[in-house]
Amino acid sequence: MTDNAHWLARSRAAVWHPCTPLRPDDALPLVPIAHADGVWLTDFDGRRLFDAVSSWWVNLFGHGNPRIVDAVAAQMRVVDHVMLAGFTHAPAVELAERLAALAPPGLGHAFYASDGASATEIAIKMSVHSWRNRGLPQKRRIAHLAGSYHGETLGALAVTDVAIFRDAYAPLIVPQARVESPVPRDGETPAAAARRATDALERYLTAEHAATAALIVEPLVQGAAGMRCYAPEYLANARALCSAHDVHLIADEIMTGFGRTGTMFACEAADVAPDLMCLSKGITGGVLPLSAVLASDAIFAAFRSHDIGHAFLHSHSYTGNPLACRAALAVLDIFAADDVIGANRERAARWRALAAPLAAHPRVRAFRQCGMIFAFDVDTGRDGFAPWCFGEALARGLLLRPIGNTVYFMPPYVTRDAEFAMLCERTSGILDSA
Numbered sequence: 001m002t003d004n005a006h007w008l009a010r011s012r013a014a015v016w017h018p019c020t021p022l023r024p025d026d027a028l029p030l031v032p033i034a035h036a037d038g039v040w041l042t043d044f045d046g047r048r049l050f051d052a053v054s055s056w057w058v059n060l061f062g063h064g065n066p067r068i069v070d071a072v073a074a075q076m077r078v079v080d081h082v083m084l085a086g087f088t089h090a091p092a093v094e095l096a097e098r099l100a101a102l103a104p105p106g107l108g109h110a111f112y113a114s115d116g117a118s119a120t121e122i123a124i125k126m127s128v129h130s131w132r133n134r135g136l137p138q139k140r141r142i143a144h145l146a147g148s149y150h151g152e153t154l155g156a157l158a159v160t161d162v163a164i165f166r167d168a169y170a171p172l173i174v175p176q177a178r179v180e181s182p183v184p185r186d187g188e189t190p191a192a193a194a195r196r197a198t199d200a201l202e203r204y205l206t207a208e209h210a211a212t213a214a215l216i217v218e219p220l221v222q223g224a225a226g227m228r229c230y231a232p233e234y235l236a237n238a239r240a241l242c243s244a245h246d247v248h249l250i251a252d253e254i255m256t257g258f259g260r261t262g263t264m265f266a267c268e269a270a271d272v273a274p275d276l277m278c279l280s281k282g283i284t285g286g287v288l289p290l291s292a293v294l295a296s297d298a299i300f301a302a303f304r305s306h307d308i309g310h311a312f313l314h315s316h317s318y319t320g321n322p323l324a325c326r327a328a329l330a331v332l333d334i335f336a337a338d339d340v341i342g343a344n345r346e347r348a349a350r351w352r353a354l355a356a357p358l359a360a361h362p363r364v365r366a367f368r369q370c371g372m373i374f375a376f377d378v379d380t381g382r383d384g385f386a387p388w389c390f391g392e393a394l395a396r397g398l399l400l401r402p403i404g405n406t407v408y409f410m411p412p413y414v415t416r417d418a419e420f421a422m423l424c425e426r427t428s429g430i431l432d433s434a
């Protein structure tokens with residue numbers, strides 16, 4: 001038996017699926033994927049799904065992209081894996097150099113891990129530890145924005161403001177400092193929201209800078225909060241305030257990096273260079289797990305010491321895995337060879353026009369676009385809109401994963417215009433019965 005039912009039954013018995021309630025009636029859909037190719041996923045019964053969310057925002061250039069797959073296959077025959085403590089290899093070095101060249105200035109030191117939450121933890125630890133090494137152990141609090149999301153391990157949850165992910169583990173979490181988000185509230189303009197949040201940050205830093213190590217932000221868009229966009233001015237103001245108060249700025253570009261918001265990194269929109277930058281997701285085009293934290297010279301310098309207590313004793317088994325680094329290098333090659341950022345600028349404008357009828361749907365509220373992210377809120381009285389919409393989308397050959405009442409598209413950059421138009425049309429059909 002190799003059909004959907006066969007794999008469904010085995011998966012439900014043996015695999016604990018992430019971010020999925022274990023309903024006793026097994027009512028939530030689960031789709032066994034037999035094949036992934038380009039922007040399409042195909043199940044064991046031959047049904048095709050358009051991957052409108054790039055498989056949780058990772059897949060930039062389509063599934064099975066031969067330029068990435070071939071690079072990984074070739075690397076596998078040269079050095080498959082070697083630990084990065086006490087050893088190094090070409091892909092780790094080349095990738096660190098190329099990321100530093102692409103990133104905002106001054107981020108020349110790459111620390112590798114395997115997923116986004118680990119990158120968050122590394123950045124937080126680096127910030128606090130660097131102040132400690134500099135004789136300021138009292139600077140150990142991390143400020144984060146209201147509505148933030150930085151991952152689901154315990155340290156990352158401490159700077160994540162999403163109750164549903166946090167509440168069950170509250171006794172294990174060391175609360176940090178939540179500051180106002182620059183996402184506009186009802187009726188507020190983006191500029192007014194940026195001003196309000198800047199003022200709040202200034203008040204916080206004036207009072208608390210001596211105890212604060214860093215401010216962590218998702219630049220331009222708070223993703224898990226529902227693709228909430230905010231004005232770049234806030235980033236510029238936050239940079240200036242952090243510098244003035246000797247507090248690090250950590251840019252979590254895990255979702256926004258690699259062209260998602262229109263520039264290579266979202267920080268570019270405000271011409272801001274953070275002290276630490278977290279990267280993951282699109283870094284390998286969705287082929288292999290990898291994350292990196294890029295650190296400034298000053299932070300790196302704070303760890304240069306003969307004292308073992310000053311060393312950053314953090315590692316993961318697969319840190320700097322050569323295959324993952326090689327995949328990331330292939331991704332950067334594609335960005336350079338195909339002028340992906342330039343092409344996306346035109347693509348985003350065309351897609352905006354194609355999405356106009358959907359944006360005008362009577363159930364659509366607050367249609368927004370930030371580069372290659374499209375999102376809107378759905379005016380519906382339906383309880384459990386998100387799982388309902390997920391199921392309706394599957395029935396129409398789409399992979400959509402709404403957040404609450406927010407539907408968003410983050411398709412692979414290789415999506416054709418006709419496919420994007422199909423996505424909008426089918427989504428409109430779902431809204432007709434929402």
Ligand SMILES: Cc1ncc(COP(=O)(O)O)c(C=O)c1O
Pocket residue numbers: 115116117118120149150151152218223224252253254255280281
């Ligand atoms: C901004 C941001 N930070 C961190 C993470 C956590 O990444 P991961 O799921 O790879 O741990 C995510 C994941 O969605 C994210 O969007």
